[in-house]
Amino acid sequence: MKLEIFSNLPVKEGLYPLFCTRIAAGFPSPADDYIENSIDLNELLIRHPAATFFVRVAGDSMTGAGINSGDTLIVDRSVTAVYGSIIVAVLNGEFTVKRLARQGNRTLLLPENPAYKPIEITTGSEFEVWGVVMHVIHTVG
Secondary structure, eight states: OEEEEEESOOOOOOOEEEESSOOOSSSOOOOOSOEEEEEOHHHHHOSOGGGEEEEEEESSTTGGGTOOTTOEEEEETTSOOOTTOEEEEEETTEEEEEEEEEETTEEEEEOSSTTSOOEEEOTTOOEEEEEEEEEEEOOOO
16 A cells, blocks of 8 residues: 655644534434534644644555545654554655554554455564554545
8 A cells, every 4th residue: 555645734724614404314403593613623633733734645565444445644743553453654764654563572564355354563573663543534536
């Protein structure tokens, strides 16, 4: 899986309308014409601005986790990766996004697509966690 990194891009300041009605994903429901409040996407999606970066995904190894090719990940470098976290890492000079796992004495990077095999982090591996994936921005259509 290839990643395209965007570090600390300036985000346009602005508030967007937040409607008080939730949208049904099943049968249609009439929407209210009332705005509950405004929402700041920076406040909603970015906890630590100085430690946050964006990365675009290329590849299909994480589709089972809802991460598709072309999606943008919001990654926080200040969050400590724990087993089970989806992380952006550098392994032997290559960027990757995988789920961090432990099996016995082994540390693994797990894909979320059965077409791919787990990657074991061995003693000789050059491995560094760059951050924890906090959100996935998925473009529809």
